[in-house]
Amino acid sequence: MYDVCVIGLGYIGLPTASIFATKGLKVVGVDVSAHVVETINKGQIHIHEPDLDILVKAAVQSGNLCAKIKPEPASTFIIAVPTPFLESDEGLKPDLSYIQSAIRSIAPVVKKGDLIILESTSPVGTTELMCQWLLEELNDPAQSDDFLFAHCPERILPGQMLKELVSNDRIIGGLTPQASEQAKTLYESFCSAEIFLTDARTAEMAKLTENSFRDVNIAFANELSILCEDLSVDVWELIRLANRHPRVKILQPGPGVGGHCIAVDPWFIVAACPDKARLIKTARQVNDSKPKYVVDQVLERASRFKNPVVACLGLAFKADVDDLRESPARWIVEQLAEQLEGQILACEPHITALPKQLEGKATLVSTDEAIKRADIIVLLVDHKPFKKIPKRVLNERVVIDTRGIWS
Numbered sequence: 001m002y003d004v005c006v007i008g009l010g011y012i013g014l015p016t017a018s019i020f021a022t023k024g025l026k027v028v029g030v031d032v033s034a035h036v037v038e039t040i041n042k043g044q045i046h047i048h049e050p051d052l053d054i055l056v057k058a059a060v061q062s063g064n065l066c067a068k069i070k071p072e073p074a075s076t077f078i079i080a081v082p083t084p085f086l087e088s089d090e091g092l093k094p095d096l097s098y099i100q101s102a103i104r105s106i107a108p109v110v111k112k113g114d115l116i117i118l119e120s121t122s123p124v125g126t127t128e129l130m131c132q133w134l135l136e137e138l139n140d141p142a143q144s145d146d147f148l149f150a151h152c153p154e155r156i157l158p159g160q161m162l163k164e165l166v167s168n169d170r171i172i173g174g175l176t177p178q179a180s181e182q183a184k185t186l187y188e189s190f191c192s193a194e195i196f197l198t199d200a201r202t203a204e205m206a207k208l209t210e211n212s213f214r215d216v217n218i219a220f221a222n223e224l225s226i227l228c229e230d231l232s233v234d235v236w237e238l239i240r241l242a243n244r245h246p247r248v249k250i251l252q253p254g255p256g257v258g259g260h261c262i263a264v265d266p267w268f269i270v271a272a273c274p275d276k277a278r279l280i281k282t283a284r285q286v287n288d289s290k291p292k293y294v295v296d297q298v299l300e301r302a303s304r305f306k307n308p309v310v311a312c313l314g315l316a317f318k319a320d321v322d323d324l325r326e327s328p329a330r331w332i333v334e335q336l337a338e339q340l341e342g343q344i345l346a347c348e349p350h351i352t353a354l355p356k357q358l359e360g361k362a363t364l365v366s367t368d369e370a371i372k373r374a375d376i377i378v379l380l381v382d383h384k385p386f387k388k389i390p391k392r393v394l395n396e397r398v399v400i401d402t403r404g405i406w407s
């Protein structure tokens with residue numbers, strides 16, 4: 001029997017399973033993807049994260065981590081499957097089907113006293129639902145007290161996951177105090193930061209609140225950037241000056257909000273309280289509208305040229321990563337490729353080939369070539385190499401700097 005069974009071996013599940021294994025626990029990781037399972041059993045990884053390959057290799061070689069397609073008996077189950085949202089007629093709704101199928105998959109192997117921890121970012125009430133789903137699956141309501149359930153939201157940041165896994169404070173919300181305490185003991189095996197105990201609903205809401213807070217604050221900066229354009233005010237200078245106030249800390253605007261967390265999680269609150277979550281919903285709409293605003297800005301500048309060459313710097317969803325998923329920059333370049341009469345040069349130092357949607361519509365070039373050939377330079381991602389582009393080169397071009405790195 002295993003100590004821990006981790007369901008879902010992606011960006012959250014794989015580092016978590018591996019770190020438990022390197023601390024001496026017997027861990028089985030489960031994924032529905034055969035490719036993922038095979039790759040991990042070879043001591044390799046299928047995702048990009050600094051040093052994760054070393055950790056996984058060590059965990060597999062120690063004999064403490066193996067991957068399987070189906071769950072095995074364990075004293076703790078950790079669920080780290082996706083929680084996207086679905087677009088329906090009534091708006092955006094959280095898609096809990098992955099959690100539900102993870103629960104179904106563990107039903108044949110769970111036993112009295114097992115701890116079941118939800119790590120996936122989830123709407124308030126999901127841990128309670130998980131308990132209900134498991135009992136329905138087991139078809140025996142008498143077993144309701146047999147299991148311990150807790151939610152432990154994950155806050156790690158791609159790019160520095162291994163460091164943050166150990167050093168971030170954690171919140172654990174059990175359906176019972178015993179569940180919280182037992183989960184705390186488990187995470188203490190590798191977490192060196194503080195672990196705070198609460199109830200499951202508060203823990204679920206805490207994670208959604210953290211990302212909604214970020215989203216609302218980014219929306220404020222993005223709205224300022226749009227207002228300043230109309231008012232002929234340099235938004236970067238404005239924010240720099242306003243932030244000299246001792247109690248003001250405005251974030252930096254950008255081309256939109258990407259990634260799988262900040263742009264998703266606030267909708268879970270909006271879906272639960274559609275009439276009352278007005279600020280959170282408006283912030284989402286402001287941030288979602290920003291990429292189109294940038295496209296319109298570029299098209300307006302481009303209309304002054306005949307067959308303009310537009311260099312788009314950055315395709316990733318944020319600085320210094322190679323992840324193009326849920327990226328406003330990539331969306332902007334795709335839209336420009338559709339709408340602009342001219343040539344699009346895409347410059348993304350972290351990739352060697354363009355994504356399918358841009359094949360034949362844009363040309364992947366180096367930073368030097370992009371700035372040499374461009375009439376218009378659109379900075380979309382604040383990757384480090386772009387910060388070194390000399391001012392004198394930029395002065396000879398039309399520049400749209402959505403991140404303010406050259407202001």
Ligand SMILES: NC(=O)c1ccc[n+]([C@@H]2O[C@H](COP(=O)([O-])OP(=O)(O)OC[C@H]3O[C@@H](n4cnc5c(N)ncnc54)[C@H](O)[C@@H]3O)[C@@H](O)[C@H]2O)c1
Pocket residue numbers: 007008009010011012013030031032033036080081082083098101102105119120121122154155156157158260261
């Ligand atoms: N990636 C992040 O930076 C991050 C940060 C904090 C929280 N989260 C949250 O963590 C959760 C997981 O995110 P992720 O980024 O690890 O996702 P991911 O897509 O990288 O990995 C999820 C894995 O789960 C597998 N899977 C799906 N259904 C399964 C099932 N029924 N049984 C077994 N495996 C299954 C998939 O094949 C995939 O490998 C989400 O709720 C996400 O919002 C992610």
